Amino acid sequence: MQRHLAVVGAQEEKENGEEASRLLENPMAGSCEISNLISNYISAMYQQEESPPPDPDLLTHLGDDDSLSLPLSNTSMTAETTGKPTWYGEMPHCWSRSQVLEWISYHVEKNKYDASAIDFSCCNMDGYTLCQYTRDQLGLIFGPLGDELYDRLHEITSVPDELGWIMSVLRNEDASQEALLDSSPLELANSCSQDYLDEMKLANLFSQPDLGYISGAMSPDSSASLAGTMSQSPQSQDSGGSDLDLDPTDMKHCTFSDGDYAEYKKEDLKKRKRGRPRKVSKDNTDCLETKKSKHSPRGIHLWEFIRDILIHPEMNEGLLKWEDRREGIFKFLRSEAVAQLWGQKKKNSSMTYEKLSRAMRYYYKREILERVDGRRLVYKFGKNSSGWKEEEVQNRS
DNA sequence: CATCAGTTTCCTGGTT
């Protein structure tokens, strides 16, 4: 999907969409800042829409129904302060009925489409409903314009890989846990067939209608990384309040017999892992990560990953919180969950807060982070970090 | 191939 959009973007939006295409093709580009990607992407996506608003005279025949009447003046068509359409900059899922109509009428105008061919009685829908329509359904309602509307809509709703990945993982924590519970111990013990099962479960998970937009935003490698999610134990808690533990090695606590677990561990050791080799104990003979033949390319840094969770409350989900936004002081609320998320990002299901915090401590030396003495799970951004200050975040959007 | 940055893993000891 992302690749497809990138191609479409390159072809159809050459002038204004090149940045968006570049970002879609390579979401790790530049500073790897998710918020930059979002604002750049959305801004690029909308730039072409900044041409003059639709002809007010168009579609004036729509009837008397208030809910169906198109906004016909420039003031209603555009946000008063910006001069842009009211739907500009908002995600389609959040559009009101009138915004949907504005958007449709804009595309009617833009494509010089014969509005009389459209059954506008079918346009009385909000953005969320609009997003549920398939290409075919839009085609039925809008004829040839349906394809165009579908493409434009899905360009806007597709978020960059990086953000989409995190959001999808967060949003599917529960579903993943259910998937695990559905698996028999035998299945889980067989890492080869389990690979396949995981793939299939993920495919199902992300092809659910209401998750469709999420799957579209998944990063290409996320299915593999989600092996960790798929195998998370139902509930475990650390003292710091973490409520997730996605480490497959912990599955021994719930589903493996001794023999199964030994088999499972054997698989693990076949794979080379990043960092110092793990100490091999008698019963430690391996794990699921064997399935990953290749490590992900160097991408987002840990501190950027943390920062991006912090500055996007919608995907924070109680993982981290600001203690003092101005000072850049933040706290881990669910330390193990953040660690697991980071582990998934790096395709390392054995990531723990212990290890993550070691990496965090290395940032002290580089002044990306500053020490906050006497406070557990609390860190502070240092002078060599960027992109977390409110001004910086606002300037991007 | 060598080097380097950025982790990852392990560990010991200290603190909360």
Add this chain to the structure above:
DNA sequence: GAACCAGGAAACTGAT
């Protein structure tokens, strides 16, 4: 005692 913090050491990966 568990969880967390601090930081040394070694190893690893991907980039250059």
